Amino acid sequence: MTAPPGRRRLLAAAGALALGGLAGCASLGATGTAALRSAPPAGLPRRVELGATPFHPQEDYQCGPAALAMALGAAGLATSPEQLARQIFPPGREGTLQIEMLTGARRNGALAIEIPGSLDAMVRETAAGHPVVVLLNLGLSWAPSWHYAVVIGYDLDDGAFLLRSGPLERQVLPFETFERSWARAGNWAFVVLPPGQLAATADEAKTTAALVAFEKTAPPLRAATAYRSALARWPASLTIAMGLGNSLYKASAQPEAEAVFQSAARRHNAAAAWNNLANLLLERGRLREARDAAQKAVALGGPTLDTAQDTLRQIEARLAASASPRRKAPRDRAARR
Amino acid sequence: MRLKQTLAALLIVSTTHVGFIQTAQAAMVGTEAVAQASTARSANDARSQLNDAFARADVQARLQALGVDSRDARERVAALTDDEARRLAGEIDKAPAGGIIEVILFVFFVLLVTDILGFTKVFPFTRSIR
Numbered sequence: 461m462t463a464p465p466g467r468r469r470l471l472a473a474a475g476a477l478a479l480g481g482l483a484g485c486a487s488l489g490a491t492g493t494a495a496l497r498s499a500p501p502a503g504l505p506r507r508v509e510l511g512a513t514p515f516h517p518q519e520d521y522q523c524g525p526a527a528l529a530m531a532l533g534a535a536g537l538a539t540s541p542e543q544l545a546r547q548i549f550p551p552g553r554e555g556t557l558q559i560e561m562l563t564g565a566r567r568n569g570a571l572a573i574e575i576p577g578s579l580d581a582m583v584r585e586t587a588a589g590h591p592v593v594v595l596l597n598l599g600l601s602w603a604p605s606w607h608y609a610v611v612i613g614y615d616l617d618d619g620a621f622l623l624r625s626g627p628l629e630r631q632v633l634p635f636e637t638f639e640r641s642w643a644r645a646g647n648w649a650f651v652v653l654p655p656g657q658l659a660a661t662a663d664e665a666k667t668t669a670a671l672v673a674f675e676k677t678a679p680p681l682r683a684a685t686a687y688r689s690a691l692a693r694w695p696a697s698l699t700i701a702m703g704l705g706n707s708l709y710k711a712s713a714q715p716e717a718e719a720v721f722q723s724a725a726r727r728h729n730a731a732a733a734w735n736n737l738a739n740l741l742l743e744r745g746r747l748r749e750a751r752d753a754a755q756k757a758v759a760l761g762g763p764t765l766d767t768a769q770d771t772l773r774q775i776e777a778r779l780a781a782s783a784s785p786r787r788k789a790p791r792d793r794a795a796r797r
Numbered sequence: 798m799r800l801k802q803t804l805a806a807l808l809i810v811s812t813t814h815v816g817f818i819q820t821a822q823a824a825m826v827g828t829e830a831v832a833q834a835s836t837a838r839s840a841n842d843a844r845s846q847l848n849d850a851f852a853r854a855d856v857q858a859r860l861q862a863l864g865v866d867s868r869d870a871r872e873r874v875a876a877l878t879d880d881e882a883r884r885l886a887g888e889i890d891k892a893p894a895g896g897i898i899e900v901i902l903f904v905f906f907v908l909l910v911t912d913i914l915g916f917t918k919v920f921p922f923t924r925s926i927r
Contacts, residue, residue, distance in 0.1 A: 672832045699835050703828040732826040732834070739824045763834055764826050771824040
């Protein structure tokens, strides 16, 4: 309590989540480096430096806010490390958790997409123009010293990554050193992107997780932009299609939302899509079409059955309500027979 | 007292309000629910994954070193509810490659503790505190 906290303890919080995965990592050889040297990814430049990435020197132990501010700035969402520190660097705990880095990016209007933990992915991502936020363990596996930094490029001829790291605006870190300190921190990395852009290396699952999380706090139209770009890349994804439909619906873009739910419902024959389409049609006053869609949702059952039954009840109540005044009109009755 | 009453009133107002919002939107299925449904696996898959995990040579060696018969672990897996099986398999999925053995052992000790607490009864050598 009285002694000034050592560096180890200070940044321990940052890596608390990674700690579980560190056992046995210290003996790892630099196999990724060898692969990168012998067979660099085809079609990429020998050298990349994203020089336009802003630089915020780290203050005290606030490497998390500094790294995130740099990545957000590069994505066109300028913010200061001080502002971020208030959100993701609570006083009393001297470090930023990995999950806070992701939520911090989202709270500032960006998608935070985790990328594969390979040197290959690192090279591809920076070549695509995306700086990569990484967690490094600059210490040893049993005496960790956690550190967030931003990879802004690489040089295949020099065999090194270029980083904005702590007080250094341009750190040249040999592939081997980077690989080892990154492996000791669980090979964790993510990119920060404005909605509408996708990571060059992220897979469908990671991207979908990032999108669903983004939708929760983002303005609906920005979420729709993000989903739309992802749907263009993975047109067979039901979750992404539903996310686009739901975001458009929340943004009151009903005709567009209807088109999305229609095509998702047809393509996947999924209860969730039929149910949401039914609700939308109900709101737009097209009760018969709404009932057809809701009946399909109910027939499919599954975990959304309760919701679908609810939808169908609402539609039938509205149908009954709109039919009852007509009963008094004899002409209408005759016409129905 | 005054504070308590105000707080209670506030709570009533806010919870009824929340209830109202939920009914108004209850009929739409959120994206998160769709995402969860599409990544959910069957309980049988989860169960066989757990059994595979306990069958690994390195895990068996560790269990043996702790004086535990790996058959006990298998019996416990069979006794898990579907939901428990899925959750435990999820824990193993989340474990980074280096840490997987720790997670499997952790799962085993969770089972052990639930036995001791009397929620379950699988291991013959545990004595429930209930």
